[in-house]
Amino acid sequence: MSSADGSPGSGLLYRLYQRRIRRGLDPATLPGHVAMIIDGNRRWAKQLGYQTASHGHRAGAAKMREFLEWCDDLGIRVVTLYLLSSDNLTNRPDSELSDLIEIIAELAEELSHYRDWRVQHVGSDAGLPEPLVAALDAAEARTHDHRGLHVNLAVGYGGRKEITDAMRSIVASHHAEGRSLEDLAERLTPDLIGEHLYTGGQPDPDLVVRTSGEQRLSDFMLWQSAHSEFYFVEALGPNLREVDFLRALRDYAKRNRRFGG
Template structure:
């Protein structure tokens, strides 16, 4: 069999398998699919190096394009909330300035693109500390432009760190309590997981049911530490830009077959 014939046959088999997965998911019961999916896109730099690209920016741009596809897959399956981990607070200090400059531009473009696509609602989750004005403006514009939309809710985790988020939540609680004239003794009585959760960047949103990470790495990297306490996890070997819809559908099928225990 020629290479072209082999590729055609593989493409046909892939398409049939993808359709079968979609049929399987169409038949699952209510509540069997996640309401909120969080995605750690990883491997963009490795993808660029393996492809012989001149800069890793090519990998980040390919990863951003893949994230729009990923959001389409989620939307088509009825997922209500998706959080994309795009730039950590640690990245702001541990990445070369040239790479960081390219990545910031790519994220700004992605935020603008997503805010003009479908009926999606975009929100920035993270701190603006250390982010350039251009990116802060793009994220704010995307939020404002989509504030009245009723479709899938998209969190863009930019300048995000899980430990910083919890710290910021506690500071917010203390500041609000102090402004109301409360004492430390009464504050201690008021502190509950629900109160802390309400002051997180994602306050008012459901916690992620499923956290997906690409590139085969199996760690959280300071992502949604509080919110993922009872999340399910799914790790994909594919590098970020190589993620396929069939990988996503497998993750959804796997989730639908799990029995969630919520720590019990």
């Protein structure tokens, strides 16, 4: 649906349709934790004729601020945003990576001053430039006692690396306690591994959303998403509309979650 000027998501019919979907959502059926893979920022910039991908990344960051507001207003408690993978640190051009790192640092700073949101970095500091690590640490420290929406910023994140780091942490802790290898084998459980993940202590995502029509996980929350529901949106990241998200929630509410059964 488009308005008279052709822009999607701004006409009267669109707004009425959006309100109808929102009214039809039962708060009891909404996910408690939503994970978002924002994809398509570079394609968005290219389609609009921009010379660099940074325009797309900046537009994507602005859209993620909107997305968090949608979630917060609906009462969703935890949101994880996949902003920069560990693979991105080695497979993106230096110029694009430099711009993206600056944008993420600005986003972390902004979110840490918004509403009563708690910002947490989930990922590894390895390979991240010091200014970005400092920005993420500062946002985390500034919002540590906040009780509003819990915002996980997955930066320098890789699912396989997370599991590897968790296992290393378990082994190191076990060794420090002077326990035997046999004892470690007996103690090693999914719950113990979960406690040592970057998201330790948090609920697993109920719903994982990805923009741009791509249907893959890209090494995102491999452990935590074992029983998640997935929803793929055709819109490129910066073009994501609230109605797209409401449709995802409506679809989620209709599913029969069997948790592996």
